[in-house]
Amino acid sequence: MTFRYARHTQNLEEIEKFYTEIVGLEKLGGFENHNNYNGIFLGVPNSNWHLEFTSSTEKPASKFDEDDILVFYVNAEIELEIIKRKIKTANKNLEKPKNPYWKKNGIMISDPEGYKIMFSVSHLNFTSADDLTNLVKEKSIKNWSELIEFTRNLRYGRNQNREDFSLVIKENKGTCSSKHSFLKKIADLNKFENIKLVIGMYKMNHLNTSKIGTLLLNNGLEYLPEAHCYLLLNNKRIDITNRNSDFENLKNDILEEIEIEPEQVSTFKMEYHRNYLKKWIDDNNIALSFDKVWEIREKCIAKLEA
Known part of the structure; x- marks a missing residue:
């Protein structure tokens, strides 16, 4: 009906x-x-x-x-x-x-x-008995809302293995990729509806990503296309990369969005990002090689982890 x-x-x-x-x-x-x-x-x-x-x-x-x-x-x-x-x-x-x-x-x-x-x-309670959900329950996290808050408060940092979603809890840290894919995986396992995992290519610059400072400007770049993960919950974009993350800071700089599955945050996301950057370099006549642009990008990510 x-x-x-x-x-x-x-x-x-x-x-x-x-x-x-x-x-x-x-x-x-x-x-x-x-x-x-x-x-x-x-x-x-x-x-x-x-x-x-x-x-x-x-x-x-x-x-x-x-x-x-x-x-x-x-x-x-x-x-x-x-x-x-x-x-x-x-x-x-x-x-x-x-x-x-x-x-x-x-x-x-x-x-x-x-x-x-x-x-x-209307809180969503966990119904699955899988290992990942049980790991969440062992932290005395009672529902989906509490899990989002718990994950948002974890420090920013790369995990040893992006494909192991449990490391977000075990290592008490995560990136935009690991945190949001972990949440999406829990949602799937517990059959929570209207929750999507999204990659958004956005114009990363010193205004919307303040921690990178003048690194891009010093290399002659106004911005750098960065692949950023977030969730779409009941049609609302949610970014819990860190405590102060707010999608409103990025929404006007989004270049492209695609929906992915949690397992795609590793190899697929990397290839998608690299291919996007290569095309961006060619289309915009950027006077830097792909390897140099990627090196600058890695320095930006290191500043975010500091």
Whole structure:
């Protein structure tokens, strides 16, 4: 069964902006001039539900009260953090729900037409008995949200073997590749849905990656394409490479994104990155050899580990 929630509105543009930029939904489709109606479909790809908003020459006559709430559940506290930042950026105020349960278990705002929207965390518990999940449980980590927080707080550093996901816990460290592939592997083993592992090629420079200092500029480079791993959780990009990582710092510098499996963070990611760099050098007439560019890149990574 597929669930659709349909509502008539006077302003499709404002509604689309709110539900995509703050709630984090995607526009799945739409239509124009269908029996005097225009409409949009918003939701999460490959889910069995979506929202439909329509407009026409008739003014909506909807009525609602404080207990009429549309609730969106996220699966980790970090997702709620991101939503709170977006709410603040949009200059929207958090509101106090009438129902005491929601006062304790969520945050509420109003959409552009005054309808109440609630965000709450629905924790995902581990159900698998595999060795990697058991290793997580031995750390007294109870759910997916706690695992993300635990991994985010591990120090940045390369592991001895990228293909051994357990080393993130055993060595108490990890990189963007090992941390995010470890989390994705746990998600797969426990059948957590709507979680993707992504490689994003971004323009690494001294502004979005401050630790590299003037290393690139000293070598005549404004930026260097770097392969960076992160997660897509319920359509929200999450970067937990270190405690202070924030995808917002990179989003305007993303050149290309591809989805991968955890096992691809080793050989595949390296080959993909090298091939991208070689093409970038040729296409942009960079006056440095690939070997020299890769050497500079390795010096940048060493600064990140320092």
